[in-house]
Amino acid sequence: MPQRNGRLRTGKVGARKGKAVTRKLRTVTAAALLALGVTLVVPLPQAAQAADPTTDYCQGQCGDILPPGENGNATLADILAHKVFGTRPAHAADQLGPYANLATGYPSLTDATLTNFFNDASFGVPSGQVASVTTPRADVTITRDKKTGVPHIKGTTRDGTEYGAGYAAAQDRLWLMDLFRHVGRGQLSSFAGGAPANQQLEQEFWRAAPYTEADLQAQVDQITAGNGARGQQALADAQAYVNGINAYITQSKNGRYFPGEYVLTGQIDAITNAGEIQPFKLTDLIALGSVIGALFGSGGGGEVQSAISLLAAQQKYGVTQGTTVWETFRERNDPEAMLTVHDGSSFPYAGKPANPQGAAMPEPGTVVAEPLVYDQTGGAATAAKTPVKAGPLKAAQGIFDNGALPANLFSTKKGMSNALVVSGAHTASGHPLAVFGPQTGYFAPQLLMLQELQGPGISARGASFAGLGMYVELGRGQDYAWSATSAGQDITDTYAVELCQDAVHYVYHGVCTAMEKLERVNSWKPTVADSTAAGSYRMQVYRTAYGPVEYRATVGGKAVAYTTLRSSYRHEADSIIGFQMLNDPGFVHDAATFQQATQHINYTFNWFYADSRQTAYYNSGTNPVRAAGVDPSFPVKAEAAYEWQGWNPASNTATYTPPAQHPQSVDQDYYVSWNNKQAKDFTSAGFGNGPVHRGDLLNDRVKKLVATGGVTRSALTKAMADAALTDLRGEDVLPELLRVLRSAPVTDPQLITAVQQLSDWGTAGSKRKETSAGSHVYANADAVRTMDAWWPLLIDGAFRPGLGDGLYAALTANLSIDESPSAGHGPTGAHAGSAFQYGWWSYADKDLRTVLGDPVQGWTPQAFCGGGTLGACRDVLLATLKQAVAKPATTVYPADANCSAGDQWCSDTIIQRPLGGITQDKISWQNRPTFQQVVEFPAHR
Template sequence: MPRRTPHRTRIRSLRESAGSLALMAVFVFTGGMLAPVPAVAAAEPAAADYCEGQCADILPPGTDGSATLAEILANQLLGTQPAHADDQLGPYGALSSGYPSLTDDTLDQYFNDASFGVPDDQVASVTRPRDDVTITRDKKYGIPHIKGTTRYGTEFGAGYAAGQDRLWLIDLFRHIGRGELSSFAGGAPANQGLEQEFWPQAPYTEEDLQKQVDHIRETAGARGEQAMADAQAYIDGLNAYREQAKDGRYFPGEYVLTGKIDAITNVGEIEPFKITDMIALASVVGGLFGNGGGGEIEAALSLLEAQQKYGVEEGTRIWESFRQRNDPETVLTLHDGSSFPYAGKPDSPRGMALPDPGSVEPEQLVYDREGSAATSATSAQNTEGAQSTQSLKDPVKVSGRLKPLQGIFDDGVLPADLFSGGASRKGMSNALLVSGEHTASGHPVAVFGPQTGYFAPQLLMMQELQGPGISAHGVSFAGVGMYVQLGRGQDYAWSATSAMQDITDTYAVELCEPDGGTSTKQSTHYLYRGTCTPMEKLEKRNAWKPTVADSTAAGSYRMQVFRTNYGIVTHRATVDGKPVAYTSLRSTYRHEADSIIGFQMLNDPSYVRDAKTFQQATQHISYAFNWFYADSRDIAYYNSGANPVRAANIDPSFPVKAEKAYEWRDFDPTYNTAAYTPPDQHPNSVNQDYYISWNNKQAEDYSAANFSLGAVHRGDLLDGRVKKLVEKGGVTRASLTRAMADAAVTDLRGEQVLPELLKVLRSEPVGDPALAKAVQQLESWQAAGAQRKETSAGSHTYAHADAIRIMDAWWPLLVEGEFRPGLGDDLWTALTGQLTVDESPSASHGPTGGHAGSAFQYGWWGNVDKDLRRVLGEPVEGALGRTYCGDGSLDACRDVLLGTLAQAAAKPATEVYPGDDTCDAGDQWCADAIVHRPLGGIKHRAIQWQNRPTYQQVVEFPTHR
């Protein structure tokens, strides 16, 4: 029987609080959709569990992510929440204020018990979709514990539970992956923007998707066969729930609001799911969190600007100093002196294909706009016959706030800034692990998890899977949850952070005409190993009509990309006067689901038995992730990814000529395969004294494709705190969690850069009273820990509020004042296009957008720190190519800082925090606050900002098999 909390109780409370008219409106709109009462029975016996109650986790806002239309309208009209929709939000949010007094005994106030099974007195319901599987849900949070007597039944149950908790979300994401969101959910500009962002990264045909399924079956042996059988069982379970929910009229209400099903007659369909949908889903997940590299065109353009200003030799040297490929001062996950060279700068690069200045044009994506598509927010950027400026890094900014009843999705069924930041958006997770040598118990302790953003419902889904060859509890991305992807096994736990090493390259394919004529930048043939070869044109047509929830007028448009053997065309230009197309080729292209084998192994208790077998399992994951492991004896680390072996002396930071001599070693475009670096060349370790990761540099000489890994990184906030704990010894779960939580409310600029700023300011007395007051406020804030934290739980007011306001206003001004005069306008613009200046919690213009939680990953903190230390005459390793603040003069630099500080101090809170759909202008706490972005009809309250994983585990295993 399907699991739904009875709505009759909810509707009775609505009548009592809002009157019978509201009740009648809800009932009419739902067509009487009331779910059946779930059965209650004894739970199945728990599997072997060696954590002994010392494993805990949390995933806000809550388990239930499938609201009926009645629940959606009640939420919109009356503010009520479905059961288990937001019950993990409170404990999660409370840690930001409660952590200073945290003990091992009070961890359960902020985290769930992640033990296997459900005690009999905690069983809320038991569902048996088949005779060989049960889905037991607990009373506290409604988490599905799936136990099967057969492998098929276990996976069927996983799919069925996914339908119960995330049916609408899974449907949304398969359409995003297929580039069909606007046809599915309406043509609001936000929906158009998202399909334009994701489809060009993986513009697969149905044949392409099926080939990936077949490739796994054919090349991965018995595990590949099992993986596809598991996937089919999962899809069968998902479809079984889909059919029952439709027939029983308790399906997600968004299907009514988007016109898919008639609320009164129940006419309409929820399209059946198939395995290829999972490949489309995996392409979105992998593109968000597991890819690395790209951006070579932008890097080339900024290098050309540096060379234009300073000359080739000096300009290259200065550009490299900002690039920070191997900064000796940056924080490392492996701090034991080990080196893992990869993707570094060659001494004598060859094959570079830098564009001629002014010749680069982005490839047009959108054509043939009609109706509302021609007048939408995107139409000015993507019109037929005009060059598109719509970028994967700049999705359309349109409010995602839901409106009551009619027009509920006028701004898009998904927020337009849902995944803002393009290539720079990836990587928001952290990990803290301490070896048993330094803990109170003698057993390792780990606090870790992925930061996948804050959504309603969450992209991740919590579950327990127990069956033949499967024993795990944790989370999986909705729709690809046949295995737990991050969580714990019987006597071990694992997690990941985005690694972002460079697995994507840009090639310059020389254009040609098949008849031998003169090529142009718009030619659609290219030279492949000496032969003029046609590009493959891929198209996606979308059309929509107004719906109950989205009153956007009817419209349509067409997306188009060209595919070559070297990847998807992204730009056109000339190189040495010859027309070329620049293409993007990533090693995981056409391999979106290959990583399924690694996840299968991580869930298999007969495979993962120790740190070594854990590392061997993660070697089968082709996406770029940092993997962490803890059991009762060891902690371990492995960096996964299909790292292509490049030809000798290739510089992966820049475009490369598309010639055989410069291809990846053993490159075969048929399935996009190549030679990959062996496991021992990936950063890896067992039992280092401690590990931290917050998307920082993995190891010495291991290059990532971004400019952010400099002298100051948010990883420093973890590293300094964990190092102190290790030096003191006696680390506990609570003390390691406190270290994480303390870093989570700390302003990186205030802790790591403000001391240098104050040294410059205090190099002479500050005479102006207003400036002296501002400096004193900043000093007091810095001395108190530079935190963005409430004065007391629920106060919605920061301690040192004025100092925080000043820093938020000052930082962009001081960075520009420090660097722009020396760099010049063009180079400043190019470099800040590569690395944003600021990503504070309230910086809605930053890579992650507003209210996103994750902050301080990308910014110029390291550049400012190095430059100021040069001005102060302090030691600097890996200094910038020049000194910029005041052209190196301490007095002049001080004048720059004082001048910009005066501007900042004078800015009122209403200007620093201008307000948005969530917050009033001037509301500092709200400007920072985390808001779960609605992916459907349910919305939640905002919570205090904290820079922390979305899903998080706290584990300490006392025993082992």
């Protein structure tokens, strides 16, 4: 839908035309569907009744938001109406406006006005706000509120509660759940069409997690192993959840109100209703869980790329100095990095060993990626399209021509989840405060869905990943709330298996052993939704005891295969016990029991907690105990001496670091996290975690609030929102850049203007913010454009001459130079919101401070910029700045499918990546979680 008068339209037709368009819509849609022979049979709503009251200790002080809206399913009629008239189903977009409007509304925010930007996250639904009550079974009701349509599920039995959760999940996310269970099996193209994006996505996922049906079933069976009654209950909960999903599938199919994408992708015939929606089974939940775990809960890997850049550094400088330079850029344990646990506690993990042993470094130039795709026919290699004949469906033609899901969903590094938590000692009320949430990308519908679960042993409201909603995964209980950010600590290692006999046999404990060959064949035909020509291909992965093969190389003159082993591999369902505990009011009642629950989660997350009395933090994940001397940053020999301690290849279990060694804390003055370093000596998994990190944007603001005292919910929300509009480069690197530039008079008139514009922008707060709501024009627009153009040029000019082309290229492969909002990155590609997680900000900051003679820890004595000379560095900055100023806006912000060339605001905008037939309006850029809570509990049980 277009935007008019600068105001966001969220699925509603204009007031003057509403009635006329609605009448026309009914007539045209009905006629179109009758022409297809389609009859929509929708269940009659039951009498609206209030959900049963539940004890709620938040007393109206809990809020949440998840744009664009709760309703993620659209019938064929809904999709056609959207394509023709721009209308959307109810509750498909009603959370997008409040979410977007915080960007301009936060400066005047008060506790009383928080409800303008967040939903009321209280338990239950007041009688006057009940929109509908559904009873899918006698022992459960699903009550939906008028404002957001969120399902409030209340069961009189445990089984009924979970059945209702599955039923509600299918009501709101059935098509999305189906997409992801197919991704988890490497079968997306066969299901949703052969668009190149679908092929790329399933290939990237299946290479890393090539599970067979037996593998998936084994993980179902593991739920009960060693988990006693909780394991038995978890398995029963999951089965009841699946039963609820399948009940809705049957009813919606028979009633013809199932998601319209099934027709558009050829699964169901629009006229005869022939075809079926495959029922869900427990192994589908494992496939779904493996996708979510791969997206947000795994860390490490990349050891081969690290080895390549180390070898390049040693080739440039020699072994000793080259290693020192490489370690400088690696920033494993940078002394200047901002920490979530900042009380001085040390939690050593995955550091550089004093005497490295067992490294398997490739010989230069020998690394090649393992082939994955074979026997490709048609599809992407064929330009022919099958046009849709004239008719009602033509309006929805090609909705998946660019893929049903983003092609780079797995290849792009994830981040952006953030948390701000303040202890009661520093708040106005004396009770802790939290503003926190995960970033799962921007999609329509979202990967997450909101729900409330109330039943025997379950009491929670919040967000759950679609298809995994038997428990609330991020949300609140009766008198506590919790959330998470991606931690990404290193739980993935690369092993070099020596080949023997041929390319598909390897030495395992002295015996020449055959690799396991795994295959997946996908084929597709053109459909309305995806007009890619018919085609097929085969994926092939070789798996060893040390995991799937990813690369081939030569080490010490011997041919090897590099494999990837992740501690959570083949354990995608293990975390279910931890989530069950978080939903159990009988288990979690304070910081200690919260930490105990999160200890059962094997994904790499930072967990945060707040109730009326305590705050807490815990870093989860199955962190393997490595053999003495193994450096986790590099590939290691696949020999018994260098395996994880206690490793059992049959089950992929090992000895893990005990809970006491995981970063954790209770009642620290405050906690902030934006995917930054967790604690002292806890080694960062990737490059570039140094003194300038987007976590500093939060830390600086919250630290200031805490020092003043009397923090309120609105003040903490303002801190988050202000950081969300700030350009990290402008706030934390521009001051040093200006000091170097102004170390001597600037004489070029064009550069005088540019330097002054940059300076004014920095003084104004380095924001990327509209001049006024709906203006679509940035304040300090010229300075923003200059910085966007200048940053990659100044990094190249400052570092490439000193590092040399080879090493510079290797290091930029380890860590990209820039991640501005307008760049094509993030979990949804361009227009992804997430920015400033990965870049050379810390390198530039350290190098500039070295040039300026400031104290610097953890950097080379000789700066790179200008060879370390202030005057020469200044010359580099001036020369690259002049190049940047000369770049027109049309070059800095090129046109794409959504924006014209030179449109700065549009280039930054967030677009909810459509995962079905309903699209959403663009919103202004915010560097902010997708789902977010604002909580303050005034009471406790």
